[in-house]
Amino acid sequence: MSWDLKTDRPIYSQLIEQIEIKICSGIFAPGSKLPSVRELAQEAAVNPNTMQKALSMLEEDGLLYTNRTSGRFITEDAKMIEQAKHKLAQDQISEFLEKMKSLGFGKTETLSIISTMLEEAKK
Amino acid sequence: MSWDLKTDRPIYSQLIEQIEIKICSGIFAPGSKLPSVRELAQEAAVNPNTMQKALSMLEEDGLLYTNRTSGRFITEDAKMIEQAKHKLAQDQISEFLEKMKSLGFGKTETLSIISTMLEEAKK
DNA sequence: ATTATTGTATTAAGTACTTAGTACAATAAT
DNA sequence: ATTATTGTACTAAGTACTTAATACAATAAT
Incomplete structure (x- = not known):
């Protein structure tokens, strides 16, 4: 733990x-x-x-x-947990995209950066 | 500001x-x-x-x-600024993927979530 | 019945952060 | 030369957070 x-x-x-x-x-x-x-x-x-x-x-x-x-x-209440999980995920994503935007990276640009990062990692 | x-x-x-x-x-x-x-x-x-x-x-x-x-x-020193910018971006991405992983979302899964989010946003 | 474990509450102390207020040395502006 | 602006330093006060040390009431375990 x-x-x-x-x-x-x-x-x-x-x-x-x-x-x-x-x-x-x-x-x-x-x-x-x-x-x-x-x-x-x-x-x-x-x-x-x-x-x-x-x-x-x-x-x-x-x-x-x-x-x-x-x-x-x-x-x-498994449903409540599931909801909480998705809310946390949504919050993380929003916060992340927000910060990237403030750095000058738009949403699609951010997406492509991560994509290429994952492609690189596969090699 | x-x-x-x-x-x-x-x-x-x-x-x-x-x-x-x-x-x-x-x-x-x-x-x-x-x-x-x-x-x-x-x-x-x-x-x-x-x-x-x-x-x-x-x-x-x-x-x-x-x-x-x-x-x-x-x-x-524009180069120094550019480096700092990319380091910040990398840190944001790493931290984000880490948190998503702790929630149970793998890298590719996280990527597809964002993708569909952006697709939805376009409509 | 007795004991141990549970969450909970309280007090005292130390630390870090923030603010207000003031002051100083260096130098740019006049 | 004088004045204003710069970064910087200092003290005092208040607040929030954390810890240590105790203690209490309720109840599960024995």
């Missing part, structure tokens, strides 16, 4: 992103139980308070829910 | 990114004089200290240089 955290951004927000990704990619399976706050915190080499903050904020989106003392669980 | 700054990340680092982009995209032309620290700070609605921090850090890369009291200037 990779938790590479950078120092140029609040840790809790990076945790939110990465947990969301683990859920959307299936690393954290629907309906399964999450490790405890303390375990997750240790895994990520982070203070339990920080992990708690990230998890409680994540719950607002509905991808997680808490059973008071038995722990936290991933939603069983 | 758009300076949209978000609160989820240090301002000075966002300033660095955006100034770098303005240089690479030609908004700040090679050899031209930058507005003063105080002007830029006012434009970006930021404290002069913060702008100063960003600018002095940017100089380390060589895209800017200072003439003690006449101001700051963009490098005349």
Whole structure:
């Protein structure tokens, strides 16, 4: 489980992103139980308070829910997860194209750059 | 001149990114004089200290240089700017493909998603 | 019943970032 | 010569983030 955290951004927000990704990619399976706050915190080499903050904020989106003392669980709603996944993908793409545009690369140009990159990689 | 700054990340680092982009995209032309620290700070609605921090850090890369009291200037070295531009683009692409991969989208899959997005946009 | 584990809350301390305000030295402009 | 503008430096204050250390209530496990 990779938790590479950078120092140029609040840790809790990076945790939110990465947990969301683990859920959307299936690393954290629907309906399964999450490790405890303390375990997750240790895994990520982070203070339990920080992990708690990230998890409680994540719950607002509905991808997680808490059973008071038995722990936290991933939603069983596979459709919700699928939607979240596609929203994340769309956001990534939009943000990416936006940045490329600001550098002076139009959408089709950006597309062709990636295409040729992948062609090169195949060789 | 758009300076949209978000609160989820240090301002000075966002300033660095955006100034770098303005240089690479030609908004700040090679050899031209930058507005003063105080002007830029006012434009970006930021404290002069913060702008100063960003600018002095940017100089380390060589895209800017200072003439003690006449101001700051963009490098005349167009080749250096071109290199910086392509490095930024490469970094953006790598980061993007990485994130898409973590979501479960392979490179070719990501490419086809963007392709169809652009096709849709044309209609 | 007792114990361990769960999420949660609180307080205190340290660090980084940002701002406001002020000041200084060098030099371009007058 | 004088003035204005340049980058730069400094201190003080406030805020947000992170950590450490504890503690508590609820409940699963024993």
